Amino acid sequence: MKNKILIANRGEIAVRVIRAAKELGYGTVAVYSTADEHSLHVKLADEAVCIGGNQSKDSYLNMNNILSAAISTGCNAIHPGYGFLAENSQFVQMVEDCKIAFIGPSSKSIAMIGDKATARKIAKANGVPIVEGSDGVVEDQDEGLKIAKHIGYPVMLKASSGGGGRGISIVRSDEEFINAFERTSMEAETSFGDKSLYIEKFVESPRHIEIQIIADAVGNTVHLYERDCSLQRRNQKMVEETPSPILNDIVRRKIGMAAIKLAKAINYVNAGTLEFIVDPKGNFYFIEMNTRIQVEHPITEAVTGIDLVKEQIKIAYGKPLSFKQRDVKISGHAIECRINAEDAMHGFIPSPGKINNILFPGGIGVRLDTHIYPGYEVPPYYDSLLAKLIVHAPTRKEAVKKMRVALEQFVVEGIMTNIEYQYLIMHNTDFIKGQYDTGFIARFNALVEAENNE
Ligand code: ADP
Ligand code: ADP
Ligand code: MG
Numbered sequence: 001m002k003n004k005i006l007i008a009n010r011g012e013i014a015v016r017v018i019r020a021a022k023e024l025g026y027g028t029v030a031v032y033s034t035a036d037e038h039s040l041h042v043k044l045a046d047e048a049v050c051i052g053g054n055q056s057k058d059s060y061l062n063m064n065n066i067l068s069a070a071i072s073t074g075c076n077a078i079h080p081g082y083g084f085l086a087e088n089s090q091f092v093q094m095v096e097d098c099k100i101a102f103i104g105p106s107s108k109s110i111a112m113i114g115d116k117a118t119a120r121k122i123a124k125a126n127g128v129p130i131v132e133g134s135d136g137v138v139e140d141q142d143e144g145l146k147i148a149k150h151i152g153y154p155v156m157l158k159a160s161s162g163g164g165g166r167g168i169s170i171v172r173s174d175e176e177f178i179n180a181f182e183r184t185s186m187e188a189e190t191s192f193g194d195k196s197l198y199i200e201k202f203v204e205s206p207r208h209i210e211i212q213i214i215a216d217a218v219g220n221t222v223h224l225y226e227r228d229c230s231l232q233r234r235n236q237k238m239v240e241e242t243p244s245p246i247l248n249d250i251v252r253r254k255i256g257m258a259a260i261k262l263a264k265a266i267n268y269v270n271a272g273t274l275e276f277i278v279d280p281k282g283n284f285y286f287i288e289m290n291t292r293i294q295v296e297h298p299i300t301e302a303v304t305g306i307d308l309v310k311e312q313i314k315i316a317y318g319k320p321l322s323f324k325q326r327d328v329k330i331s332g333h334a335i336e337c338r339i340n341a342e343d344a345m346h347g348f349i350p351s352p353g354k355i356n357n358i359l360f361p362g363g364i365g366v367r368l369d370t371h372i373y374p375g376y377e378v379p380p381y382y383d384s385l386l387a388k389l390i391v392h393a394p395t396r397k398e399a400v401k402k403m404r405v406a407l408e409q410f411v412v413e414g415i416m417t418n419i420e421y422q423y424l425i426m427h428n429t430d431f432i433k434g435q436y437d438t439g440f441i442a443r444f445n446a447l448v449e450a451e452n453n454e
Contacts, residue, residue, distance in 0.1 A: 002027055003317065005103070006070040007041065008059060009081030012369045013293070014041035017079045020309035029073045031066055033059035035379040040371040047355045048071055049299060054381050060084045061092045063407055070100055077101040078315055079309075082384070086292040087114045087163065103316040105270045105291050113266055113289045117160040119200040123286040126265045131285040133200035134226035141181045147199050148177050154202040157181065159188030159195075162180055163290075164383075165235030166191050190265040201286075203436040206277040208232065209244055209284065214271045216321045221264050224300050224308075224328055225257045228351070231425070233348070233441045237416075239425060241335045242303055245396060245434025246278070248454075255408045257285050262286070271297075271312050280437075295338065295388065296365060302334035303390035332392055333399040337407065337422040339370075339387040341378045344418035345448060352380040356414035361406035365392040365399075378415060386417065396434065401428055424448070 002420040004027035004421045007017045014030060018041060021028045021036045030045035035054040042048040049069040052059035059065070061084055070078055078095055079085035080103070093106035104110075117137045120130050132151050137160050144443035148155045148171070157180055159167030167188040169180040181197070207230045214220040228244035247255075259274040273290045306328070311321060339373050343349045354377045360368055370387035372378070379387065389406055393399040407423040428444060430436050 001076075002146070004029065004073070004075045005077045005079055005313065006031065006066070006073065006075040007045065007079050007081065007310065008060070009079075009084055009086075009376060010036055010039060010041060010067050010382065010383060011371045013016065013081035013158050013295075014039075015371050016369055017042060017081060017309055018044050020307060021079075022308060022315060023307075026311060026313070027075075028067065029058075029075055031069050033381075035186060035381055038376070040373060043392065044275045050423035056084065056382065061384075063088075063094055066091075067098060067100075070095075071098065075100065077213055077313070079103040080292065080314070082131060082290075082292050082295060083164065087290070089114060101316045103270070104158070105268055105272065109266055109268055110291050113268070114291050115160055115276035116154055116158060116288045117196065119289055121197070121265060121285070123407050126262055128262050128286050129284065129370045131200045131203060131287065134198045134250050134441070137196040141178065141312075143172060143398065144181055144197070144199060145177055149174070151199070151201050154204075155199045156293055157197050157201045158200060159184065159192055160344055161192035161194040161196070162188060163192070164256055169234055173338055191417070203277050203279050203285070206230075206279050207244065207437055208275065208276050209239075209247065210256055210273050210275040210290075210294075212258050212271070212273055212294075212297070212314070213263045213268070213309070214308065214321065215263055215269050216315045217269050217318060218320050219269070220321045220324070221260055222321060222325045222328060223259050224253065224304050224306065225330055226255065227299055229296060230433075231434055231440055232438050233445070235340065235381070235438075237296065238441060239335065240299055241396075241399075242299045243330060243333065245390065248282075251278075251282055251284065254382065257283075258286070262289070270315050277438075282448075295385070296336050298369060298390045299336045299392075300389060302365075302390060303330045304328055309372055316334050331440060332394045333396040334375065334390060334392045335399050335403050336390045337403060337425075338385060338416050338418075339389055339410070339422070340384040340419055341386050341415050342384050343416035345452065347449075348418075349416075350380070350384055351416035352378045352384075354378075355412060358413070359411035359413070360411040361389065363406075365402055366390075366406050367392070372412070376391070386412070389422075421448070 030048040105413040212224040231239035367390040369386040
């Protein structure tokens with residue numbers, strides 16, 4: 001019987017997974033909501049099944065409909081992409097119960113390390129440094145207040161099941177804490193169905209550095225070095241690059257080893273990312289693990305030459321990794337810009353609607369992962385990611401120049417995008433020097449707004 005994969009996602013990542021599956025010679029089944037009837041992933045897959053209405057909860061989060069679609073089309077594996085059900089251990093458990101291979105870690109791994117408060121405990125128990133904070137979730141506001149006072153402000157209140165930069169608040173005093181506690185816990189309840197919160201010391205001016213790991217089911221665990229994702233707006237990544245301009249080889253090796261140690265400690269299988277923050281002194285602290293393929297995985301693919309999604313699929317079908325740690329060599333520099341449907345120059349207002357025309361960038365070392373095409377209508381129901389523009393060049397300097405040209409030649413008409421904003425970032429002196437932290441975008445934004453008001 002031919003292997004057949006259902007892709008439980010939409011947008012660029014569904015397209016990305018379909019390509020990998022096809023290259024492996026496997027069958028592909030797309031699922032889609034009524035709003036996505038004309039989406040590219042539907043056109044590119046061998047088969048497509050409508051799984052429900054516009055709202056995510058009716059379609060891309062509808063576990064029963066997705067499983068029915070997989071069973072009725074004879075799929076023997078499901079790739080979840082990122083977001084939606086990718087880190088939902090209940091869904092993964094259901095997939096396992098149906099004897100369908102889940103292209104990701106086991107439901108047990110997700111339940112353990114996917115819970116951010118538990119992940120901190122596991123890291124600590126394995127000697128991996130974590131940011132000072134609560135031992136697990138805080139029971140109530142009073143307990144939280146005591147912990148916050150003890151570690152000292154500013155602190156972060158974080159949803160234990162959170163993701164995508166949501167369910168996080170920075171608080172700088174008792175008063176702010178009292179204001180934020182109830183609100184953040186409600187937000188966590190509505191976004192993630194789990195109101196539990198934990199506390200971390202807020203690290204000032206850090207870099208976000210994460211390690212890509214991948215492990216097969218026969219005992220090989222390998223890391224593919226780091227990605228620097230410090231360019232964030234409201235804790236959401238906008239630009240990513242690898243290698244990190246600030247890591248020296250000693251710290252690079254230490255973080256890589258810490259990531260491998262943690263992944264091995266939990267017998268983790270498939271692709272995963274361990275996220276760390278690095279303070280200005282070079283101390284690193286584990287913050288969370290993403291138990292799935294990440295948005296920014298293509299920059300790692302660019303510098304290592306390894307197709308992470310194909311490896312993920314092979315691992316799920318029981319095959320060993322096709323390379324060893326010593327085979328992973330970094331070549332050159334890669335940068336990714338996330339292109340979103342939003343008016344970035346005027347407060348990032350979402351901008352769904354019909355795309356009349358597009359001019360795609362190209363050339364040597366330019367990769368564009370996208371689901372948009374001329375005439376495509378961007379629905380208002382899902383996240384605003386339109387495309388990921390990835391460049392790869394021998395040096396960082398050349399990569400920055402390549403990105404400028406690619407952005408210049410990327411035209412999307414009919415809706416607003418952040419292409420111009422990304423172009424401005426690529427010309428910022430601090431960015432060019434590689435001197436930035438997670439506060440960069442907020443400061444940069446203040447400059448853009450000041451210019452707008454002149
Ligand atoms: P990455 O960590 O791969 O850089 P993001 O954090 O930007 O990706 O998240 C990618 C997508 O997944 C976004 O649409 C985000 O809203 C969603 N997402 C991430 N984590 C979760 C989660 N725990 N629950 C629901 N959605 C999530
Ligand atoms: P999510 O699950 O939404 O991705 P993370 O825990 O990864 O949440 O945090 C998102 C971002 O918030 C990080 O990439 C980092 O920029 C910032 N952040 C998280 N924890 C801290 C901290 N303790 N101090 C400073 N910044 C933090
Ligand atoms: Mg994160």
